[in-house]
Structures are given as C-alpha cells and as structure tokens.
Amino acid sequence: MTFAALGLAAPLLQTLETLGYSTPTSVQEKAIPAVLAGRDLMAAAQTGTGKTAAFALPLLQKLAALETSVGSNSVRALVLVPTRELAEQVHSAFREYGAGLAVSSYAAYGGVSLNPQMMRMRRGVDVLVATPGRLIDLFTKNAIKFRELQFLVLDEADRMLDLGFAEELAILFQALPKKRQTLLFSATFSDEIRSMAKARLRDPLSIEVSPRNAAAKTVKQWVVPVDKKRKTDLFLFMRKDRGWQQVLVFVKTKKGCDELVARLQAKQIPSDTIHGDRPQASRLRALEAFKAGEIEVLVATDVAARGLDIEGLPQVVNFDLPLQAEDYVHRIGRTGRAGQAGEAISLVCADEAPLLGAIEQLIKQSLSRDEEPGFEPQHNVPATGGVAKAPKPPKKPKVGGRGAPSNWVGFDDFPAKPGGAARGRPGGGGKNRPPARKPR
Numbered sequence: 001m002t003f004a005a006l007g008l009a010a011p012l013l014q015t016l017e018t019l020g021y022s023t024p025t026s027v028q029e030k031a032i033p034a035v036l037a038g039r040d041l042m043a044a045a046q047t048g049t050g051k052t053a054a055f056a057l058p059l060l061q062k063l064a065a066l067e068t069s070v071g072s073n074s075v076r077a078l079v080l081v082p083t084r085e086l087a088e089q090v091h092s093a094f095r096e097y098g099a100g101l102a103v104s105s106y107a108a109y110g111g112v113s114l115n116p117q118m119m120r121m122r123r124g125v126d127v128l129v130a131t132p133g134r135l136i137d138l139f140t141k142n143a144i145k146f147r148e149l150q151f152l153v154l155d156e157a158d159r160m161l162d163l164g165f166a167e168e169l170a171i172l173f174q175a176l177p178k179k180r181q182t183l184l185f186s187a188t189f190s191d192e193i194r195s196m197a198k199a200r201l202r203d204p205l206s207i208e209v210s211p212r213n214a215a216a217k218t219v220k221q222w223v224v225p226v227d228k229k230r231k232t233d234l235f236l237f238m239r240k241d242r243g244w245q246q247v248l249v250f251v252k253t254k255k256g257c258d259e260l261v262a263r264l265q266a267k268q269i270p271s272d273t274i275h276g277d278r279p280q281a282s283r284l285r286a287l288e289a290f291k292a293g294e295i296e297v298l299v300a301t302d303v304a305a306r307g308l309d310i311e312g313l314p315q316v317v318n319f320d321l322p323l324q325a326e327d328y329v330h331r332i333g334r335t336g337r338a339g340q341a342g343e344a345i346s347l348v349c350a351d352e353a354p355l356l357g358a359i360e361q362l363i364k365q366s367l368s369r370d371e372e373p374g375f376e377p378q379h380n381v382p383a384t385g386g387v388a389k390a391p392k393p394p395k396k397p398k399v400g401g402r403g404a405p406s407n408w409v410g411f412d413d414f415p416a417k418p419g420g421a422a423r424g425r426p427g428g429g430g431k432n433r434p435p436a437r438k439p440r
Contacts, residue, residue, distance in 0.1 A: 006032045009061050011100035016057075019096070025050040026209040031185075032058050040201040041183045042157075042194070045209045051185045052093045055079075055153050060094065062151070063126050064101040070124035073144055077151040079129040080172075082159040083303050084109040084280050085287060090155060091129045103127065110134045111280030118143040132160070132168035139175065146176055157184035157197060158326060173200060190326070219336035221344045222368045223356065225381040228349040231319060232263055234375045235347065239269075239297070244315055246290070249299045250331050252320035257299045260319065264297055271297040274304045302327050310334060318346035321355040325362040350379040357384030 003016050003024055016022075024032070027045040034041055035058035045051055059077050070076055081087045091107035098105065105127035108117045114137055121128075121143045128135075128144075138144045154160045160169060182201050189197075198204060226234045239247065251257045254275040264271040272286035272295050283303075290298040291310055298304075302322060313335045322328050335342025346367070348356055360366050369381070 001029050003028075003057075007036050008032065008057060009064070011064075012057055012061060012097065015097060015100050021053075025054075027051055027207065028054045028057075030207045030209060031055065031183075034205050034207070035059065035181075035183060036061065038181055040181060040204040041185075041207065042189070042197060042201065042204050043183070043185045043207040043209075044189050045185075045207075049209065052090055052155070053097065055155075055183050055185060056090075056094050056097050059127070059151055059153070060098045060101055060103055063103045064098075070104070070126050071145070071148055072124050073121050073142075074124045074148040075121075075126070075128040075144060075146070076148055077127045077153070078135075078146075078149055078176075079127065079153040079155055080132055080135070080160055080169075081129060081155045082131065082165065084111055084131060085274070085283065085304060086156065087129050087131055088284065089309055094127050094129070105129065108134050108138060109280070110137075111283075114138070114141070132165055132172060136168060136171060149177055149180060151181050151183070152176060153183045153185065154197075155185050156330075157186040158189055159186075218340060219332050219342045219344050221332065221346075222370050223346045223348050223381075224375075225369055225371055225377050226347050226349060226375050227377045227379055228351070230375055230377075231347050231349070232260060234372060235260075235317065235319060236263075236267070237375070238345070238372065245296060246293065246313060247297055247315040247317055248290075248304070248310065248313060248334055249297060249317045249319050250304070250322070251299055251301060252323070254301060256320065257301060260299050261297075264299075269297060270295040271299060274298065274300040276301065276303055302331070304334075312340060314342060316342070316344045318344070318348075321346060321348060321352045321359065323355065325355070325358040328359045329363065348381055350377065350381050353382045353384055356381070360384055 001024060003021070004013055006024060006029065008016075025045075026049065027043055028050050031041060031043050031054040035055060043051065043054065045054075063076060066076070079090055081090055087107045087109045091105055094103075094105040103126045104124075106117075106120055106125045107129045108121075109131040110133055114134075117134070117138060118141055121138060130138075135144070139146075159165065182204075184197050184201070184204075224234065224238075235249070238244070249260065251260060254277050257273040257275045261271050261273050272289060274283045274286050278286075286295070286298060287304075289295045299319075316332050316335045318328070318331060322331065332342075332344035335344060346356075356367070366384070371377075
C-alpha cells in the first residue's frame with residue numbers, strides 16, 4: 001500500500017516523499033480514505049503509529065480544495081487537544097505536511113498572552129489547534145466564530161472527554177454547527193467514553209488497528225519493586241549503572257518533579273522539569289533542550305504523557321505510577337515510537353500495588369518484577385493477580401463564575417440537561433436561551 005493509493009493529492013505526496021515517508025501505517029491506511037469520503041470517525045491506535053498524519057493529511061487536502069478564503073475571525077477545521085505541548089506538536093505537523101498548500105494554521109493555548117492570539121484570529125485561519133479553555137476564552141472575547149466550521153477533531157479523545165474536560169466540551173459542543181465532520185483519535189477509549197462520543201457523531205466508522213488499550217510491542221516493560229523512600233537513590237543508581245544518556249521520568253506531583261530535579265542538579269546531572277506550574281515558555285525550552293540532548297533527564301507530570309514525539313527516546317521511567325491506568329499506556333508510548341525499540345521501567349512501592357493491578361488489568365498482561373540487588377524492599381509489593389482496582393483519583397473542585405459566554409449561539413443537537421452545572425451554562429442548553437449579543 002502506498003500513500004498514492006489512499007487518494008492523496010500530488011502536492012501532499014511530494015511533501016511526504018521529501019519527508020521520507022513511503023508507506024502508510026495501519027491507522028493511516030484505514031483512516032485517510034474514510035476522512036476523504038466525509039465519514040465521521042472513531043479511531044483507536046497505539047501511540048507512535050502516526051495518528052496525527054491520519055487526520056492532518058486528508059483535512060489539508062479537503063481544505064486546499066475549497067475555493068473561497070476563510071472569513072475574518074473564522075475557522076474551518078478545529079483540532080482540540082488536552083495540553084499545550086500537544087497543541088504545538090500537532091500544529092507543527094500541519095505546517096510540515098501542508099508546506100506545499102495554501103492552507104493556514106495556528107495554535108492557541110493558555111499559559112501565554114491572549115492578545116496576540118486574538119490579533120491573529122482577525123485574519124481567519126483554516127486550521128486552529130487549541131486547548132478547550134483557551135478556545136472558550138477566545139470566543140468569549142468575540143475573537144472567533146464557528147459558522148464556517150466544517151471539521152472537528154478531538155485528538156487524545158479519551159482525555160478530552162473524561163471528567164477533566166467534560167465541562168469545557170459540553171459548552172463547546174453547544175456552539176459548534178451540527179453539520180460537521182467529526183473525528184476522534186486516541187490510543188485508549190473506555191466504554192463510557194465511547195458511548196459519550198457516539199452521541200456526538202453521525203454514523204461513525206470505528207477503526208481499531210491494535211488491541212484496545214494495548215502498549216506498543218516494541219516497548220519492553222518491567223517493574224522494579226522498591227521502598228518509596230529509596231526511589232530516588234534507586235533511579236540514580238540505575239541511571240549510572242545502565243549508562244542511560246536520555247531518560248524521560250514521570251512523577252505524580254509537581255512538587256515531586258521539583259524535588260527530583262533538585263537532587264539531580266545537585267549531582268551535576270543536566271535535568272529539567274515540565275509541569276503545570278511552569279510558564280509555557282519554560283516548558284517549551286525544557287522540551288527542546290531535551291530533544292537536542294542538552295539535558296539528559298526530563299522529569300514531568302502527566303502533562304507530558306500524551307502526544308509528545310521525542311525521536312529515538314530509549315527509556316521512560318515511571319518514578320510514580322499514574323492514578324489512572326490509561327495514562328500508563330500514554331506515558332510509555334513516548335518510547336518505542338515508529339517501530340523503534342524502547343524500555344519502560346516502573347519503580348513500584350508497596351502502596352502502589354492497586355495501581356499496578358489496574359494497569360495490568362488494562363493492558364491484559366502481568367509485568368515482570370526484577371528486584372535490584374541492594375535495593376530490595378522491606379515492604380514487599382503485594383501480588384496483584386491482575387484484578388486489583390486502582391483507587392479513584394480525587395474529584396476536581398468545581399469552577400464557578402465562568403458561565404457560558406453571553407455571545408453564545410447554540411447549534412448542538414444534544415444540549416446539556418436541565419439543571420446542569422457545567423460552568424453555569426443555561427439549563428436547557430445554549431440554543432434555548434436567546435444570546436445577549438449575536439456574533440456577526
């Protein structure tokens with residue numbers, strides 16, 4: 001199978017040839033013709049299998065075929081992503097694949113000034129890659145209109161639809177035209193999220209190119225049991241003993257990130273952090289320095305678990321296990337990408353046994369345990385049996401005061417139920433309440 005056989009236009013084929021892409025991946029082979037044909041889509045595939053190209057290439061082709069220019073403050077294709085880093089990465093992919101086309105793109109996310117983004121939207125944009133919160137900010141300021149929107153993509157759709165983003169999406173879906181093509185892409189879909197997603201799509205085509213919630217086969221995974229207080233010493237020992245030159249480390253909390261990096265830097269190990277309390281510019285600098293080899297250890301919370309493409313990353317270390325088992329699949333998906341080999345090592349203490357059990361149940365395999373001589377735990381990690389359930393993460397506090405923007409116009413066929421508390425939106429959905437000011 002070649003990209004030409006999928007129906008892509010000559011300019012895109014030339015760009016792919018220049019980039020050295022000759023054969024489509026499984027998800028690209030199945031998704032590209034479906035998107036070109038106008039189908040709504042739910043696509044599940046392992047991380048590192050080319051999901052971004054699977055929606056970016058056909059959307060670029062369809063947008064390039066439009067004969068009119070996009071209107072002021074308007075957008076034709078909206079790609080929603082959960083993190084700032086992923087927004088930059090997806091935007092970069094659109095620019096790279098669309099180099100030979102007259103299709104504009106832009107990324108909008110929080111952590112940076114809103115005004116430059118408002119100014120850019122005045123000229124309109126064909127493809128907007130955005131995080132939900134910043135998108136709502138732009139609409140509230142009358143900086144964006146959705147009447148020309150034809151395509152909606154939810155990248156990392158499971159994260160977009162889980163509790164952390166459900167309120168924002170409930171608001172956004174009220175404002176989007178119901179006549180649109182909707183594409184959902186992710187590595188993991190829970191049954192509950194699939195049900196929610198199907199309510200928003202029209203006769204969606206479901207694509208699964210790998211077992212649900214599976215980790216890449218190219219990633220070797222194992223667990224090192226250790227007492228919690230000795231995790232840092234164990235990591236330092238393993239890094240030196242194995243000669244790790246580049247390693248991405250996932251820690252549960254922002255404070256934990258800073259504490260581990262402080263220990264590393266005290267030992268003159270080039271390292272940095274990515275977490276939600278750091279300014280966006282600092283996060284991007286840390287990521288670029290890591291990709292360039294200027295720092296050897298990048299310590300991050302789960303804001304870095306999804307979408308980051310770090311070419312040739314050999315190791316991922318779970319210093320702490322994630323509270324949600326699905327995040328484990330995304331974390332280790334930062335290595336073993338594009339068919340390359342990788343390693344995922346989890347440092348697990350006794351009280352993380354329920355989390356480990358939930359992960360093993362999700363990926364349908366038991367992870368081998370390999371104690372490190374000299375670091376054998378005094379508190380043994382209990383056997384999981386593959387049936388233990390993870391404790392539920394703490395509920396996020398409700399955020400009040402934002403409310404649906406006064407200029408909201410609802411188009412959605414599935415408005416919020418009366419009495420809904422999603423940021424104070426009108427109880428019957430946006431279209432049941434006349435807007436105070438209608439967007440032009």
